[in-house]
Amino acid sequence: MNSDVKFSVAPMMDWTDRHCRYFYRLMSKEAQLWTEMVTAKAIIHGDKNRLLDFDAQEHPLVLQLGGSDPIEMAIAAKVGEDWGYDEININVGCPSDRVQSGSFGACLMQTPDTVAQCIESMGKAVDIPLSVKSRIGVDDMGSYEELTNFIEIVSKAGCQNFVVHARKAWLKGLSPKENRTVPPLNYDWVYQLKRDFPEFTIGINGGIMSLAEVSDHLNFVDNTMLGRAAYHQPYLLASVDQQIYQQDRAIISREQVLLEFIEYMKVQQANSVPVRSMTRHILGLYHAQPNAKKFKRLLSGKVVEIANLYEWLESRVENG
Incomplete structure (x- = not known):
């Protein structure tokens, strides 16, 4: 588990590439940074240097993988570990059509056994922490009990670190952009997960716009994740080390x-x-x-x- 992580910047397709992450690291030494989602197939068959290279200053750094084949995910996770990443995450939250056609992303919430098989396979291949980033539900999966069932099944396979976007994903009827704003936020379910699974690391994501909100969420969960707010207002990261991690260092101009x-x-x-x-x-x-x-x-x-x-x-x- 990554209990020392209190704040991270979300993986954002076409945005959080290595240059973006280097820029963020100039402002915060403590924030955990994430790659864009990279598919396991791309890592296995593609240009690994282009997909995986990063600057040493980017640590702590999480590689987010997309995929649903346990063998492929294990191979890709091992490559990521060998490349020097600090953690491997499985994307179980992206609702895009391209992701759905590959049978991964948010649609995996409907098949928790598949996610569990991936975690088990990856856990045998690597020694670094594994995590899952999910939604609170998808399509007709709309009860808290279904969410806890997902957490229970995946955790039994070896995952104790979850980051939860506090919105459902609608795979049909809403675009990826609409899925970031239209489904209502339900922070209480994420808070309840932490109460029901105190032994797990539970992070929260979705609709968080300021460090004041980050501090509020940290009263109920282990860590928080900012996405587009950090991208459009990146200088807020300059105060993360002082406000969130209580570090005694000057704020960079x-x-x-x-x-x-x-x-x-x-x-x-x-x-x-x-x-x-x-x-x-x-x-x-x-x-x-x-x-x-x-x-x-x-x-x-x-x-x-x-x-x-x-x-x-x-x-x-x-x-x-």
Whole structure:
């Protein structure tokens, strides 16, 4: 179990790539970071360097796997462990059509025995912690008893670490975007899971927008996870170590974050990484600050140059 984890940034497809995670790590040394979901098949048959490489500073780092074949999941988990990841997570919450067609993601909540078989197989292959990220239900699976049945079956296979998005997923009738907002939040069920399974690590996800809300949730569960709030307002991560982990360290300024990320981008650019693939993650750095729109325009032009970011920094210093 990862009882030391109090706060993490959610896995977000097309967003939490290695450049995004490096950016987040500049602001918080304690937050647990997660990869985008990677399918077990992709890891087995695809470009492992492209899919799995990360910077050492990204630890603690979780690899989220998508899949439902116990043998494939075990192979992929072992690759992840050998690559240096700190934890392997099974995605049992994504409702997209592509995920459903592969018989994994949220639809796996309907077949807890399959998830249990994957956990058992993976547990035999690796020594690092395993976890499951799920919803509170899916489609007609709408009772708390069904949720606890899922937890019980999966836990007996060796998983004691669960992160629960406190919404149901509707596989038919709602888009993935709608599934993040339309089904009502039910935090009480997640709180009740912690009361009913005090021996397990229970995390909560869904609709959390601020560190004040994070602190409130931590009165009832072991850890919290922020997704799009962290992506669109990333500088809130700069206060995580102090507010959530009670660490006695100075809060890094936005300008220092940008300066350090520029240095990172220079190294990556020298390795043929397009600048825009990195700058797209920092659009929200100056969220709600003076000239925030100007900063976004600077990063959204046809040509994005690192030199322009240095000019932005100089103007910030000159203006105090």
